[in-house]
Amino acid sequence: MAARFVRRWDAVRAAARSGLLVSCRRWSGASTDTVYDVVVSGGGLVGAAMACALGYDIHFHDKKILLLEAGPKKVLEKLSETYSNRVSSISPGSATLLSSFGAWDHICNMRYRAFRRMQVWDACSEALIMFDKDNLDDMGYIVENDVIMHALTKQLEAVSDRVTVLYRSKAIRYTWPCPFPMADCSPWVHITLGDGSTFQTKLLIGADGHNSGVRQAAGIQNVSWNYDQSAVVATLHLSEATENNVAWQRFLPSGPIALLPLSDTLSSLVWSTSHEHAAELVSMDEEQFVDAVNSAFWSDADHTDFIDTAGAMLQYAVGLLKPTKVSARQLPPSVARVDAKSRVLFPLGLGHAAEYVRPRVALIGDAAHRVHPLAGQGVNMGFGDISSLAHHLSTAAFNGKDLGSMSHLTGYETDRQRHNTALLAATDLLKRLYSTSAAPLVLLRTWGLQATNAASPLKEQIMAFASK
C-alpha cells in the first residue's frame, strides 16, 4: 500500500515533470538522424567546459557528444597586449576541474593572476573582514574569460573524435519524448537547428545562459528578478607597480566596488551601482572616471560618528578576547589611468530555476542560476555544477545506464540545489543588507562583519564553501 502510494506519487511527479503541456509532439517512424549520447546546448565557459569534462571522461570513450554554439569560433592567434575587461575569479575547486581535462595548463601558459588575500570593508564604518589562508596559499585566480575560452577550445579540438562542436548553430526547436514508453514513439529528445538539420539525443544539457532556451522549452519555472543595479567593468592602470596579490571589495551604499589584480600594474574593476550612475561612469571622461574610482575606495564621507563609536567598542571587546589578531584597514592601490574603450556596463539580476532536471534534460550554469557578482561566484557555481553532473553521468555510464534516466539526474539536482540555493540566498541577503545607509542596518552589519572577522573558524568555513 505504502509502496503503491509511493509509486503513484512518483508517477505523478514524473508526469508533471515530463512537461506534458509543452510541445509533446510524437516523433513517430524510423529516423536517420544521428543519435548522440549527450548534446550540450550553449558553448560559453560552462557549456564548453561540460563538453570537455565529458569528452575526457574515461567512461565516455565510446560515447558521442555534441556541443552547439550559436556564435562563431573564437580563434586567439596571439595573446593581445591589452587585457580583456571581462575577467572571472576562479576558485581552487574550479581550477581543479579545469586541470582535470588539461585546460588549466593552457591557462598557466597564457596568463592568470593568483591572489592570496581578500579585504572586504564597508563604506559606512570601519568594519572590515580579511580573508587569507594560513600558509598564504592561493585563494583564487583572476583569469580573463577569453583566456579560459581559448584553453577550452584547444582541449575540445584534441578530443574531436568524441566531441563534435558546431559553431553558428542555434537550436530553434526542441521536441520532447513521450512521457510514457510507447511502441512507435522515439524515446529521444529531438533538436532542430536554424538551418533545418535535426539531431536526436539521449540527454540534453542546457548551458545557454540566463535566458536559456532549453529551460523555456522544457517549461521549467524560473524565479527571477532584476536588480536595480548595473555592473561597470574596466581595466585600470595602477599608479605604481605593487605585488598586487590582494582582491579588494568595498560596499558603498550604491553598490559594491571591487578591484581584482591582473598583473603588477593592472587591475580589473567591477563596480555595481545604480543604472543612472553606471551610465554616467561609462560616458564620463577618463580623468573624472579615475577620480571617481579612487574616491570610492578612499573616501570616508559615509562614516558617521555613531557607527564609528559603536564599531570601536566592539573592536575593543574583540581585542580583549583575542589580543593577537588585529587587522588594520589597508587601502587599495591608487589608480592612475583607465584603458581606453575598456569601460562597459551590463545589467544585473538574480535567477534560479525551480527544477534543474527533467527526463533527458539537465540545466547547468547560468541557465540554472544567475547571481550578483559581489561574491565572485557566478562561474564557479557553474563549474561546480559540471563537477557534480560529470561525476553522476560517469558513474551512470560505467553502470551501463540510460544517460537520460531521472534516477541519477535527481542525484545531481539534489547535490547542486542544496549548495546553490544557500549561496544565492546569502548573496542576495548581502546585497540587500549593504544597499542601505540606514543606521540600524549599518550597525547590524558593522558588528556582524567585525564579529565574523574575529571568528576564524567561521571565516574558514566561508572560504571552504566558496572554494568548492
Added chain:
Amino acid sequence: MWFKSYRMTFSYLNRIKNFRYPWVKLYSTSQTTVDSAEVKTFVALAHKWWDEQGVYGPLHSMNDLRVPFIRDHLLKTIPNHQPGKPLSGMKILDVGCGGGLLTEPLGRLGASVIGIDPVDENIKTAQCHKSFDPVLDKRIEYRVCSLEEIVEETAETFDAVVASEVVEHVIDIETFLQCCCQVLKPGGSLFITTINKTQLSYALGIVFSEQIAGIVPKGTHTWEKFVSPETLESILESNGLSVQTVVGMLYNPFSGYWHWSENTSLNYVAHAVKSRVQEHPMSAEFVLKRETEELQATACTNPAVHEELKK
C-alpha cells in the same frame, strides 16, 4: 507446528489454482522448464517493462546492484579492458530477459548479448525498445525461445550466463541449471539472482509485497518455487560449477532503492564459475604446470621464495 500447518494450506491453495488448468502438468517430465502458468502472468504485463515508475520499477532499480556486480566480476577475467566498453569481446546470454531491462545495460558496456524469453510479447517489447538505439541494436539479439531449445546450437559459446529473477519461475531447476552449464565456456561465469525460501521471504516477499503493499503484482511468485542458496549451491556443484560469491540484497519500498546485505534470507545474488577441467583431465596437469612456472617466474626476484619453490 504453525509453520507446517500454513505450508499445508499453501500447497492446498496451490493445488486449487492449478486445478483450473488440468491440462497443464505442474511437475511434468517433458524437456521444457517453462511453466505456462507463469507465462500467462507475464503476458498481461508485457507492455509495462520500460515504465520506471510502473510495476517493474523495483527491477529497474535492481540494476544499480546487479549490473556493477556482473561487470566487476567479469572484469576480473579480462586482462586489458577498453575504457568506455569494458565488457567488449564478451558474449553473454541473458536467460528470461523479459523486456531487456538487464540486457541493455550489459550491451551498453560493450558486450554482445543474446536475450531469450519464452514470452513473445516480452521479446517484442524488448526488440522495439532497443531498435531506437543504433549501438544497442547491433550488440543485442533477442529470441523467443526457452533455454533448452538453444542448448544444442550454443554449447560452450558464452563467457557469461545471467539468469536474474528466473529460477523461481521455472519448473525443473536441475535441468535449467544443467543447461546453463552446458552453454557456458569452461571458466565462464553464471550469475543468478533469486529469492530465498524462508519464513521471512514468505512473509515479506509474498504476503507483504504482493498482497498488502502491491510492490509485486499478485501471483508473480510462488513460495514453493523459491530456492535457498544452499540448495542452489548443491545443484550447481553437482553440475561442475563452483560457487564463488553469494550476497544478499534488500529492497527498501519507501526509497525504491536496493542495498547490499549480509543477510540472504530474502533476495540474493550468486556467482558461480564453470570449472576449466571438464572432459580433459590432461589439460588439468598442463594448467597446473603453467601455473607453477608462472609462480616461479614472478617469485624469482626474491631468492628466499625461489629457494622454497626449489624444495
